[in-house]
Amino acid sequence: METISENACFGGVQGVYSHRSESCDCDMTFGLFLPAEAKDGPVPVLWYLSGLTCTHENAMVKAAAQGWAAEQGIALIFPDTSPRGDDIANDEAFDLGQGAGFYVNATQNPWAPHFQMYDYITKELTDLVFDKFPLDVTRQAITGHSMGGHGALTIAMRETGRFASVSAFSPICNPTDSDWGRRQFTAYLGFEEDEWAEHDASLLMAKHGFDGPILIDTGTKDQFLDLLKPETLAQAAAAKRQEIIFRMQPGYDHSYFFVSTFMEDHITFHAEALYA
Numbered sequence: 001m002e003t004i005s006e007n008a009c010f011g012g013v014q015g016v017y018s019h020r021s022e023s024c025d026c027d028m029t030f031g032l033f034l035p036a037e038a039k040d041g042p043v044p045v046l047w048y049l050s051g052l053t054c055t056h057e058n059a060m061v062k063a064a065a066q067g068w069a070a071e072q073g074i075a076l077i078f079p080d081t082s083p084r085g086d087d088i089a090n091d092e093a094f095d096l097g098q099g100a101g102f103y104v105n106a107t108q109n110p111w112a113p114h115f116q117m118y119d120y121i122t123k124e125l126t127d128l129v130f131d132k133f134p135l136d137v138t139r140q141a142i143t144g145h146s147m148g149g150h151g152a153l154t155i156a157m158r159e160t161g162r163f164a165s166v167s168a169f170s171p172i173c174n175p176t177d178s179d180w181g182r183r184q185f186t187a188y189l190g191f192e193e194d195e196w197a198e199h200d201a202s203l204l205m206a207k208h209g210f211d212g213p214i215l216i217d218t219g220t221k222d223q224f225l226d227l228l229k230p231e232t233l234a235q236a237a238a239a240k241r242q243e244i245i246f247r248m249q250p251g252y253d254h255s256y257f258f259v260s261t262f263m264e265d266h267i268t269f270h271a272e273a274l275y276a
């Protein structure tokens with residue numbers, strides 16, 4: 001692992017690190033915020049999964065998360081959204097290929113050799129950060145934005161018992177029935193739609209639900225509402241009688257101005273679960 005940068009931030013440290021990833025077969029970069037409390041021992045962790053076109057950097061500089069995380073003594077992990085490199089498959093569209101890994105393990109060529117983002121996040125990066133930094137493996141929560149909200153919800157529901165809480169900002173809620181999903185799942189996973197269900201938050205909600213609290217915020221002026229389908233997840237959660245706070249925020253769009261506005265609520269929500 002190589003340290004790219006470390007900057008003092010809200011009494012803690014905002015670092016950027018790169019490492020060779022076996023699952024993605026390329027170098028990967030991630031951001032990690034450690035609060036001051038990490039000097040004295042392991043701290044709880046909030047994973048933040050980013051959306052389409054993002055690197056590790058977007059949320060790190062635009063989500064206004066570090067100050068609230070410092071107040072709660074929580075670390076933040078900002079992974080990248082895909083493998084990257086000139087010799088790695090890509091697509092001209094912004095919503096497929098590099099910057100758009102959709103948090104799945106691709107089985108189809110040309111994506112399969114590198115696009116293994118589910119394993120990268122849930123196994124490889126997990127092992128690395130808990131090995132190298134003072135993080136408490138027993139206290140983890142997860143959040144994300146848009147494609148990253150889809151990643152947070154699906155990973156939380158599949159990795160049973162790992163996360164105390166999950167939240168999402170404008171998540172893609174029903175990708176198997178959306179143009180933000182069907183095209184990408186066909187490319188990464190193939191035409192067998194049964195394989196897609198394990199990566200659809202609404203279908204996972206109907207099947208498993210989540211054993212813990214969920215918080216979801218989406219803006220009423222989100223320009224991608226028809227692709228996100230929050231109503232499908234809301235219906236599935238109601239049918240499951242899932243513990244959930246589901247909010248449509250009047251006037252807000254899809255941008256980081258929206259994400260940063262509600263970041264305090266999300267970090268406070270996760271802190272309650274992590275310190276329960």
Ligand SMILES: N[C@@H](CCC(=O)N[C@@H](CS)C(=O)NCC(=O)O)C(=O)O
Pocket residue numbers: 050051052053054058062094145146147254255256
């Ligand atoms: N505006 C983008 C659409 C993609 C988009 O809005 N991406 C969101 C996540 S789905 C994002 O976080 N963009 C990066 C940023 O705002 O910093 C485009 O058309 O290329």
